[in-house]
Amino acid sequence: MDYTIKIGGEAGQGIQTIGDTLARVFSRAGYYVFTHQDYESRIRGGHNFFQIRFSDKPVTASREKIDILIALDKESIEQHETELSDYGQIIYDSATLKQKHEKSYFLDIPFVNLAVEHGGNKIMANTVATGAVLGMLGMELDILINIIRDTFKKKGDDIIKANINTAMAGHDYAIKQCLKCAFSVAQISKPRMLIAGNDAIGLGAIASGCKFYSAYPMTPSTGIMLYIASKAKEYDIVVEQAEDEIAAINMALGASFAGVRAMTGSSGGGFALMVEGLSLAAMTETPIVIALAQRPGPATGFPTRTEQADLNFALYTAHGEFPRVIFAPGTPEQAFYLTNKAFDIAEKYQIPVIILTDQYLADSQWTFDSLDLSKIKYTDYRLRGELFRNLPEYRRHAFTENGVSPLGVPGDAKHLVVTDSDEHDEEGHLVEDAETRIKMVNKRLFKKLPLLRKEIEPPLFYGHPEPEMVITGWGSTYGVMKEAVDELSSNWDIAMLHFSEIYPLPSTNKFNYLKVLKNAKKTICVENNATGQFARLIRTETGYSFNRLINKYDGRPFTVDGLTGELYALIR
Amino acid sequence: MPSLDNYKGQTPAWCPGCGNFSILKTFKDVMVELEIEPHQFTIVSGIGQAGKFPHYLKCNTFNGLHGRTLPVATGIRLAKHEMLVIAVAGDGDCYGEGGNHLIHAIRRNINVKLFVHDNQIYGLTKGQASPTSMERMVTKNQPFGVLSEQLNPLALAVAIDCSFVARGFAGDTEHLKGLIKEAINHKGFTLVDILQPCVTFNKINTYEWYRKRVYPIEPEYNPEDRIEAFKKALEWGEKIPIGIIYKNNRPTFEEKIPVIRDVPLVRQRFDLDRIETIIKEFY
Numbered sequence: 001m002d003y004t005i006k007i008g009g010e011a012g013q014g015i016q017t018i019g020d021t022l023a024r025v026f027s028r029a030g031y032y033v034f035t036h037q038d039y040e041s042r043i044r045g046g047h048n049f050f051q052i053r054f055s056d057k058p059v060t061a062s063r064e065k066i067d068i069l070i071a072l073d074k075e076s077i078e079q080h081e082t083e084l085s086d087y088g089q090i091i092y093d094s095a096t097l098k099q100k101h102e103k104s105y106f107l108d109i110p111f112v113n114l115a116v117e118h119g120g121n122k123i124m125a126n127t128v129a130t131g132a133v134l135g136m137l138g139m140e141l142d143i144l145i146n147i148i149r150d151t152f153k154k155k156g157d158d159i160i161k162a163n164i165n166t167a168m169a170g171h172d173y174a175i176k177q178c179l180k181c182a183f184s185v186a187q188i189s190k191p192r193m194l195i196a197g198n199d200a201i202g203l204g205a206i207a208s209g210c211k212f213y214s215a216y217p218m219t220p221s222t223g224i225m226l227y228i229a230s231k232a233k234e235y236d237i238v239v240e241q242a243e244d245e246i247a248a249i250n251m252a253l254g255a256s257f258a259g260v261r262a263m264t265g266s267s268g269g270g271f272a273l274m275v276e277g278l279s280l281a282a283m284t285e286t287p288i289v290i291a292l293a294q295r296p297g298p299a300t301g302f303p304t305r306t307e308q309a310d311l312n313f314a315l316y317t318a319h320g321e322f323p324r325v326i327f328a329p330g331t332p333e334q335a336f337y338l339t340n341k342a343f344d345i346a347e348k349y350q351i352p353v354i355i356l357t358d359q360y361l362a363d364s365q366w367t368f369d370s371l372d373l374s375k376i377k378y379t380d381y382r383l384r385g386e387l388f389r390n391l392p393e394y395r396r397h398a399f400t401e402n403g404v405s406p407l408g409v410p411g412d413a414k415h416l417v418v419t420d421s422d423e424h425d426e427e428g429h430l431v432e433d434a435e436t437r438i439k440m441v442n443k444r445l446f447k448k449l450p451l452l453r454k455e456i457e458p459p460l461f462y463g464h465p466e467p468e469m470v471i472t473g474w475g476s477t478y479g480v481m482k483e484a485v486d487e488l489s490s491n492w493d494i495a496m497l498h499f500s501e502i503y504p505l506p507s508t509n510k511f512n513y514l515k516v517l518k519n520a521k522k523t524i525c526v527e528n529n530a531t532g533q534f535a536r537l538i539r540t541e542t543g544y545s546f547n548r549l550i551n552k553y554d555g556r557p558f559t560v561d562g563l564t565g566e567l568y569a570l571i572r
Numbered sequence: 573m574p575s576l577d578n579y580k581g582q583t584p585a586w587c588p589g590c591g592n593f594s595i596l597k598t599f600k601d602v603m604v605e606l607e608i609e610p611h612q613f614t615i616v617s618g619i620g621q622a623g624k625f626p627h628y629l630k631c632n633t634f635n636g637l638h639g640r641t642l643p644v645a646t647g648i649r650l651a652k653h654e655m656l657v658i659a660v661a662g663d664g665d666c667y668g669e670g671g672n673h674l675i676h677a678i679r680r681n682i683n684v685k686l687f688v689h690d691n692q693i694y695g696l697t698k699g700q701a702s703p704t705s706m707e708r709m710v711t712k713n714q715p716f717g718v719l720s721e722q723l724n725p726l727a728l729a730v731a732i733d734c735s736f737v738a739r740g741f742a743g744d745t746e747h748l749k750g751l752i753k754e755a756i757n758h759k760g761f762t763l764v765d766i767l768q769p770c771v772t773f774n775k776i777n778t779y780e781w782y783r784k785r786v787y788p789i790e791p792e793y794n795p796e797d798r799i800e801a802f803k804k805a806l807e808w809g810e811k812i813p814i815g816i817i818y819k820n821n822r823p824t825f826e827e828k829i830p831v832i833r834d835v836p837l838v839r840q841r842f843d844l845d846r847i848e849t850i851i852k853e854f855y
């Protein structure tokens with residue numbers, strides 16, 4: 001069992017509400033769910049869609065065939081009618097769309113009339129549609145009713161009752177009218193967790209003791225700030241919307257200097273403004289975590305779409321030479337744990353750590369059994385209170401064996417905490433001499449680098465143990481690549497390498513991925529960008545060149561069908 | 573109790589006769605008189621001759637980037653608002669590179685004490701015009717003279733209701749000492765613009781030029797009258813007022829954030845066990 005539902009319409013019609021609600025119903029019923037969104041940079045109008053795939057087996061990407069299309073506007077029908085599966089159905093309201101379709105796979109449901117009749121308000125048309133979909137699938141309404149109760153708790157019993165009535169009206173209508181509906185869906189197991197990439201980063205930050213988040217809103221990173229802000233009161237976090245991204249990173253550095261875990265986030269354009277601050281973090285050895293959610297550039301590019309084209313930017317930006325760590329999670333689950341690891345490493349080594357995602361991962365929801373808090377690492381590496389007071393002497397940038405100097409909280413002891421964006425001595429005061437300069441570069445860069453390399457985990461290896469064909473990728477392409485491997489594995493000895501800890505590039509000590517590549521006949525690097533930036537990184541760092549590159553740079557994510565199609569073409 | 577010796581820092585690399593020396597001396601005197609020990613406050617500075625200020629005394633220091641003093645100072649205050657945070661910047665640093673941050677720090681009313689060493693010229697980069705350079709001043713980089721109108725930082729601050737607006741003069745240290753004290757004791761964001769002759773590059777706004785013009789604001793002047801304050805802030809030319817131009821009692825930003833109203837952020841313990849609750853919300 002593997003169904004896909006697409007909700008299409010204009011911005012502002014409530015596509016996301018219907019999508020979020022249905023996805024939640026399926027995850028609570030115990031299904032594996034994957035959702036993704038495609039929207040334009042506008043608040044009203046245009047054409048947007050929300051796609052939900054759910055199955056009794058794990059799903060990690062969207063499929064191209066649709067089983068139910070909820071068409072809230074005419075364009076949804078024009079654009080997506082051809083995507084229908086053999087048993088697919090389109091539901092629409094002929095009164096709203098002012099058009100009637102006679103083909104057998106169309107089901108006309110009077111969303112608005114039923115909403116007015118049973119709920120007293122046309123605004124509930126979306127609840128009718130949601131109920132109707134569940135009716136078509138043969139699902140009971142109990143889960144939806146609970147969700148309605150939770151959602152409208154604050155609005156009172158009348159609103160709850162009206163919404164339940166409209167959901168039931170849609171449900172009943174679909175059961176009676178959809179004579180061709182051959183779906184069969186029931187509660188299959190205990191509820192699963194449903195979480196999107198941005199929320200997972202926000203949650204990971206809170207679970208890592210992040211106390212300060214400053215940012216300037218920018219799609220697709222804004223969701224991280226919104227999530228943390230929604231928990232600010234409960235979990236004692238200061239979230240500040242800065243006047244610009246320059247201020248955002250400098251505020252976070254100030255907060256970190258003062259003794260709290262701090263984070264900022266943006267997309268490419270905003271991160272560009274943060275770049276001098278990235279260099280400042282490096283020179284002052286102030287821990288910071290930066291989320292960089294990519295969208296297609298250059299410049300404003302496609303504000304609401306996806307791309308993996310800022311890898312080089314994240315790798316090489318900022319003046320001077322200094323260590324940095326870059327993670328690129330492939331799933332919300334990885335995003336959660338890697339955000340935790342980012343906070344740990346940033347503070348342990350007093351360096352900037354970048355979490356590189358993109359719009360596709362940021363807005364996609366996945367299901368998981370749970371997140372395991374026992375895997376969360378929380379070590380406070382700062383010197384505070386008594387511990388700091390009891391030190392006989394203190395120098396903020398003292399030379400040490402491993403290059404990591406004691407990180408004291410200013411004001412907690414009589415020791416002064418001094419740091420400088422200029423080259424400085426052990427105390428933190430500016431200097432001009434060559435000898436100190438060399439020692440400081442050695443301390444900040446060369447002593448920390450080998451330690452950082454040891455922290456980095458190898459890529460995930462999935463598929464045939466001795467593959468003839470290896471597809472390699474990083475970040476958000478994980479789910480699509482995995483399903484492509486599953487699909488092709490019946491005919492080919494295929495495997496994938498997925499990198500989520502991408503810089504420093506993992507060493508081959510723990511797992512020799514280079515050997516896997518060298519032993520394979522065909523090696524293909526799959527990237528959502530035009531030039532194959534990760535393939536180039538591998539070549540630069542290891543000398544290994546992939547046989548082929550598959551690049552997609554239309555601003556849209558890879559699909560399983562699209563990628564397998566390209567792979568078939570390469571195999572032939 | 574701290575003494576002046578406790579505040580002895582590196583030897584300043586400023587030009588002999590620089591107005592910064594008297595600001596440094598006055599600042600140390602104030603800290604000793606207010607009995608504030610070096611570890612009890614942080615100075616955030618940027619880049620320029622003023623940016624070196626914290627190295628020449630003893631205190632917690634974040635000497636950051638050009639123009640970015642106020643965001644760093646804001647972050648420190650939000651994380652640890654029990655600590656006095658002082659921002660030291662020059663006119664290029666604060667009114668040029670960091671102009672946007674000044675506007676928003678004033679809007680927030682973050683409780684940071686900003687002292688601007690205003691010498692109406694760029695010193696560190698050797699004599700280019702600054703936002704407060706007077707129109708028609710000729711420099712190597714402005715061969716036709718400064719063409720833009722001189723920025724009036726005090727009128728700007730009054731216009732956006734800055735909590736405390738004052739002007740000092742490095743040549744009148746007794747008066748300056750009073751202003752620095754008032755600023756430190758004021759609750760809210762304070763802007764103290766300190767006229768400070770650059771003896772090397774600014775041949776117009778010299779000690780003599782300032783001495784002829786500055787006058788202490790009359791004792792009967794009411795700095796809480798915003799309209800009068802705006803008029804006072806506009807005075808520049810033959811007569812230049814020094815003293816407190818404007819102040820109000822706006823609540824500070826820190827007071828308005830419920831999360832830190834009782835306990836500074838840095839003292840709030842993290843409890844991983846509480847995370848289980850929000851994970852449940854995703855089911």
